Amino acid sequence: MEKELRLMKGNEAIAEAAIRAGVDAYYGYPITPQSEVMEYLTEQKPEDRSGMIVLQAESEVASINMIYGAAGAGKRAMTSSSSPGISLMQEGLSYIAGAELPCVLLNVVRGGPGLGTIQPSQADYFQSTKGGGHGDYHLITLAPSSVQEMYDFLKISFELAEKYRNPAMILSDGAIGQMMEKVELDDPVSRRTEEEIINDFPWASTGKKNRERNIITSLELDPAKQEQINLNIQKKYREIEEKEVRFEKVQCDDADYLLVAYGTSARLCQETVKLARDKGIKLGLLRPITLYPFPSKEIATMVNDRVKGVVAVEMSSGQMIEDVKLAVNGKVPAEHYGRFGGMIPSPEKILEFLENQIMGG
Amino acid sequence: MEETKQDIKKPENLVYKKTDLMTDKTLSYCPGCGHGVIHRMAMEVIEEMGLEEETIGIAPVGCSVLAYEFMNVDMQQAAHGRAPALATGIKRVFPEKTVFTYQGDGDLAAIGTAETIHACNRGENITIIFVNNGIYGMTGGQMAPTTLEGMKSSTTPYGRDTKKMGHPLKMTELVATLPGTCYVTRQAVHKAAAVRKTKKAIKKAIEYQKAEKGTSFIEVVSNCSSGWKMTPVQANKWMEENMFPFYPLGDIKKPEK
Incomplete structure (x- = not known):
């Protein structure tokens, strides 16, 4: 059967991808040039289409921490923002990387530093690929160069994030977010059931039913143990560097x-x-x-x-x-x-x- | 015949048992600190209501950062002040779960003010347990937003000067003004009767959460003998004489019947 084709903005394509990829929650805060993501999602009534939750948070600080909570409970959670907003999320991202939780972010990069400009830029490369927040960590970073890739990379990013329990970033820019191109759409997949979450993510805090409690944390005060945690995370990065280059x-x-x-x-x-x-x-x-x-x-x-x-x-x-x-x-x-x-x-x-x-x- | 330790341990002699929802780990809190009791009250309520399989708690940054070591339910540890955002993130995707945050005054009323107010304003069906001891305990007794006027701390060594440092913040009264909150109360754990009241308040709060009434918010005024540089007995007395007049105990807001 032929795939459904649609003319879409990059920001709309990724929002449509989220509904079709079984994403459970989008928590975000408006910022140019990516506000269409949340606008498109709210217009689409994703609660009716797939059961996906969309919530406008009070800040990017809050939205990334809502992502932490939902991701820690094993749900597929995402947010989108543009450079100044992504800067505000760095604290949360460091905690998410430290607690080894999967989630996906979209940065529709604009020119900086500071408030900068709303025009496209690629000046957040360091922030995205080298960690961005405090501590030794990386975000798996994918860079789309078309509206189709804005659509496709959402699903791939979740798969990589979940495989490695690490946040993934789709590093786009104002041009790709705003331009319109033809997009080939997939058939929607349903969101994970609670049973599937418990099965796929036995570490998730879903309530301690028939098991010991699960703790989601990035804290370890014993330096010897904290070093071991870091070594384990680094081992994961070496594996990502070996297997996931595209x-x-x-x-x-x-x-x-x-x-x-x-x-x-x-x-x-x-x-x-x-x-x-x-x-x-x-x-x-x-x-x-x-x-x-x-x-x-x-x-x-x-x-x-x-x-x-x-x-x-x-x-x-x-x-x-x-x-x-x-x-x-x-x-x-x-x-x-x-x-x-x-x-x-x-x-x-x-x-x-x-x-x-x-x-x- | 004299009663031995073994006799006392016999089931028929059992009058009180530590809830299984508190772990056996030794509490990291100072002698006389209220946290241990407040932890236990929260966990007793969860156990008595049979909610341990569906409860997710959020630990803050502050003295109770390690709350997840002691509370034997699923827990997430939040960045400083962000617990209500985590709770929102979980509750929105798992509305049938019981979600609570456990936060101190620096966490909730300073760095997390925005997250607290907006979670309450959206009426998130979560329960917020807010422990107010008027000081930053973990970092060594610095001024908190709730530090009383004239009160000494390591960053207000000559007492809090409200002209320079602003006034102590009554977060509980503040969130009570928001339509999203259903139940707002201020309690304490310095005496057995107060402990019982706090437990009742936590139970009510969880019941309102289950009934989807909105945000339930419990402040527990507590002490910090280490930070206040007093003995536990002196600290409790000082709390009654100084904290309670400014932070009066009792219900501030209850849901309409």
Whole structure:
């Protein structure tokens, strides 16, 4: 049977995905440019469609802690926000990572720092991939570059979050949240029953029926035990780094030069690859789909094989470039090119940078 | 013949038994502290109402951060002040469960003011147990939002000057003004009669939660002999003479019949 197609905004697509993926709760707070997520959800009456709860919280601080509660009870809980709101959630995220609870967040990134701008940006890369709050932890971070991926990544993020008991972040931006594209929709799946929750998540605080009590906490005062908890969490991250790296390669097989870009930047870079190839420059694009775990090994392999120079293209002053440089490890030149504060790089300027700074240099 | 320890332990001689919903772990609280009794009252109510299989409690940050070590039900430990948000998050997806928070005055009335007021204002069907000892106990006796005027603490060594530090906050009276709360009361645990009243209040609160009446809110005025730098006996006397006049005991709001 043919799948249902619909023209949707990125923010609407992820909201529709939530209802269809059996999400139990959305707790959020309005902020531009992602307010359509909660607007779409409330308009859809998800309580009637799937039994999903939608609640507007008093702040992002409250919404992330509502997520903690629901996730600790084994429910599929999510929120969405944009950069300043995500900053407010960092405390809660650290606790969620420490208590090893699965949940999904969407950050429709806008330009910062501070109140910044409501235009698209990729300046929250560090915050998202390196932890963001206090303590040693990571968020599993996926970067959609289309409205379809806004839709698809919601379900994938929950699966990864639940597999590893770790919060997952969908790191989008104002362009992908606001633009409209065709989306292929799945058939809805039902939410987990309480029995299924108890079976799938025996650690969840659902009430101590026929078992000892469950405790959800990130506290351990004994340093030897706290170190062990940290070691266990780190072991989990090594496994994630080993097994869950996702990326897409565009014209990389014969590439002498490589662009590394995600999300909106990756779309622009596809155009740069065409422009370069028209001029006879063998340029390829590696698009990390998971930003954490980062496709470091793939970049290292490409650099060892034939790539002579790398440009990391970001809508930031240079954040992902640090991971790219670690992967390249000094073997070939690797530089950052970016626009920021809500500005978007042009494919022509990216090519110009490559020619002047990498090929010419 | 003289009664031996073994005789006393015989079932027919049993007059009182620690509820199974308190673990055997030694309490981390100071001698004379009210927390242990308040924990026990909450757990006795849950046991007597037969709700242990469906109860989820939220522990705060403060002296009772380790409440989950002592309360033998499913528990979640919240970030400082966020317990009502956790409780909301759980109760909305599990409306049939019994959900309570257990919070101190710094947690509930300072850093968690927004979460407290908005959970109460939405009328979340949860029970909030608020232990007010007028001080930050765990961090070493600093000023709390509930510290009385003139009261000494480690950050108000010359007494709380309300011109500089503001006035002690009556959160219980404040939440009673919100339509979302159904039952708001202030109790204590310094004497046997008060303990019984507190237990009754917790029971009522849980009953109202089960009847979906809205947020039930119980303040328990308590002591902090370590933070107040008094003996437990002195602390209780000081509490009666100074805390009770400012924080008078009794029901502030009850549901309409």
